[in-house]
Amino acid sequence: MSEDRRVFLHVDMDAFFASVEQHDHPELRGKPVIVGAPGDKRGVVAACSYEARKFGVHSAMPSREAARLCPHAVFVPVNGKRYGDISRQIFALMARFTPYVEPLSVDEAFLDVTGAQLYFGPAPEIARQLKEAIRRETGLVASIGIASNKFLAKLASDLSKPDGLLVMPDTRADIAALLAPLFLVFELWQLVMAERYVGIKQIARGGDPREMGPSESVAFLWVAGMAVYAFWALMLLLTPHARVFGLALAAVTAVGYSARRNCGLKWILVILTLEAIRHKPFNRE
Numbered sequence: 001m002s003e004d005r006r007v008f009l010h011v012d013m014d015a016f017f018a019s020v021e022q023h024d025h026p027e028l029r030g031k032p033v034i035v036g037a038p039g040d041k042r043g044v045v046a047a048c049s050y051e052a053r054k055f056g057v058h059s060a061m062p063s064r065e066a067a068r069l070c071p072h073a074v075f076v077p078v079n080g081k082r083y084g085d086i087s088r089q090i091f092a093l094m095a096r097f098t099p100y101v102e103p104l105s106v107d108e109a110f111l112d113v114t115g116a117q118l119y120f121g122p123a124p125e126i127a128r129q130l131k132e133a134i135r136r137e138t139g140l141v142a143s144i145g146i147a148s149n150k151f152l153a154k155l156a157s158d159l160s161k162p163d164g165l166l167v168m169p170d171t172r173a174d175i176a177a178l179l180a181p182l183f184l185v186f187e188l189w190q191l192v193m194a195e196r197y198v199g200i201k202q203i204a205r206g207g208d209p210r211e212m213g214p215s216e217s218v219a220f221l222w223v224a225g226m227a228v229y230a231f232w233a234l235m236l237l238l239t240p241h242a243r244v245f246g247l248a249l250a251a252v253t254a255v256g257y258s259a260r261r262n263c264g265l266k267w268i269l270v271i272l273t274l275e276a277i278r279h280k281p282f283n284r285e
Contacts, residue, residue, distance in 0.1 A: 005170070007123045009111040010145040010153035011094065011130065014162040016107035017047035020086055021076050023139045032057070032073040039067025039075050046078050050162060086138055093133050097126055108157075110150050127165050155179075 013019065017035040022028045032052035037043020045061045055070035066073065087106045094101045097120055100112035113126050120126045127144040134142050145156025147168035152175070160166035169175055 005148040006112065006114045007117065008147060008150050008153040009113055009123065009127055009130070010147075010150065010157040011109055011111060012143050012145075012154075012157045012161070013090065013107035013134075014141045014143055015047060015049050015053075016140070017078070017083055018049035018052070019140050020083055021079075022049060024082070025076075028074055028076075032070050034063070034066055034070070034073045034075050035078055036066075036075070037063040039063050039073070048073075086140070089138055090134055090140075090142075093130065093137065096133070097130060110153065124165065124167055131165065 018033045021033055021035060022031075030051065031049075032055065033049040034045055034052055034057060035048065036046040041063060043063045045057060045059055045063055045066050047059055048057045048066070052066070052070050052073050055073075057066045057070050057073070063075070067075070083106060090107075091101060091103065091109065094109060094111055098111050098113050098116040102110040102112075104110065113120075113123050116126060117123060120129065123146045127146055131142055131144060134140060141163045143157045143161045143164045145153040145158070145160060145166050145168065147153040147156055148170065152168045156166040156168045157164070169178060
């Protein structure tokens with residue numbers, strides 16, 4: 001990393017809830033573990049081990065569907081208190097290296113280690129020390145991304161999972177080369193909306209979005225961007241000091257979506273609801 005740039009770590013625990021259960025119950029290690037409602041009951045998957053993910057199981061999936069995909073999976077109930085205790089222990093380990101810890105959820109955080117490098121060495125060394133400390137004191141595994149901004153650090157940790165450590169390059173050309181294979185990986189709803197509601201055929205055909213003209217680029221970013229703005233508007237509604245602004249922004253966004261050809265308001269409401277549930281802050285107290 002360049003010495004004149006800020007350096008961020010994104011620390012993300014691998015399959016956190018399921019890993020805690022496998023650590024506490026050695027007989028579950030190596031088995032597909034699903035944390036959440038029982039497979040024969042109504043409910044959802046809160047988390048699952050990597051062994052279960054091989055069968056297509058993922059978080060927020062109905063438990064009955066998970067049981068169908070992986071009949072031999074072991075279902076265990078959520079133990080929020082235990083996960084909270086381990087989470088506080090992990091965040092305490094992070095604080096040993098820097099006071100600039102920004103929690104994102106119960107199992108991930110950004111760390112600004114720009115100044116910490118003077119005491120603990122380069123950022124990759126700090127990351128290795130932190131991974132080892134987490135493994136030694138909790139028995140769990142973390143993936144860490146390192147970059148000069150938070151977005152790239154988060155991306156790096158995702159690319160390195162599981163049990164990885166990835167340093168993003170400094171130059172634009174090197175970053176572009178690393179991300180090039182990922183550029184066409186979009187969520188299904190983004191593809192559908194891009195082709196159906198905005199008329200961008202090139203992406204749906206597998207073309208390169210970097211070759212789109214200005215009008216197509218603006219149109220596609222409008223579709224993806226409005227979903228992001230609408231989500232944050234909903235989040236603002238949940239804070240007492242921003243209700244008026246959030247309501248106005250959500251209303252404008254909803255009207256803009258519903259005004260598009262064949263674009264029902266129900267889609268944005270579905271997306272907002274799912275995202276609000278998925279990103280609900282974890283109570284660490």
